[in-house]
Amino acid sequence: MVKHTSKEEILRLLDQVFDPEIPTLTIREMGMLRGVEISEEGKVTIRFTPTYSGCPATDLIKVDIKAVLQENGIEAFEIIDVLSPPWTTDDFTEEARKKLRDNGIAPPVQATSDKSFVLDSPKTVPCPYCQSENTELLSNFGTTACKALYRCKSCLQPFDYFKCH
Ligand SMILES: [Zn+2]
Structure with a gap:
């Protein structure tokens, strides 16, 4: 059975996923979250952009995304890597810059x-x-x-x- 969820709930759950490099920043604040879609059948698609390919944190972040969704009963999801356009430092939110400082x-x-x-x-x-x-x-x-x-x-x-x- 697919648990029905809303985009808002997914975004709220994803706000619990922090960048392992900078544990005070969420992946959304980092600009790594490119989009969340939920299909008619309730399947969740998460579009994710790594800060740069080869960053060791990327795999850890995906593990965290899976964990937070599964802990909340969401099993039907996939994480799609979005490599184009690539993440740049311009994707950093102002909020993220302030938190870093x-x-x-x-x-x-x-x-x-x-x-x-x-x-x-x-x-x-x-x-x-x-x-x-x-x-x-x-x-x-x-x-x-x-x-x-x-x-x-x-x-x-x-x-x-x-x-x-
Ligand atoms: Zn100084």
Whole structure:
């Protein structure tokens, strides 16, 4: 028997799925959720865009999506990868950027046209604590593979820069 559900309920359940890289952000806030559809028969289709292919967090997120749906009695669903158009840092919501800064993580530098960013070395990553642009890269790998470790030369705080793109 297919449990009848609504799109609103699915979205509410998916708001319990957080990005393992940034546990304060939901996949919707990350811009990874491209759509939810429910067919006449009650089958749920979730369109999902990974932040970048090869990000180790992607598989974990799908496991979490399955778990939260099944725990709530929803068995008829499929998760479709949407790879085009690809996720970019522009998919980040303003809310997500603010939450990152509140957690001491510098959000991705918003400049998809900035080629230096594409080459993984943004010119300046502003400090999430004091907004100073006087920062330096300490390590290309921070607490997880998707983050780089920076230090602010103004307030001397080390911070993570979220570099997934
Ligand atoms: Zn600072």
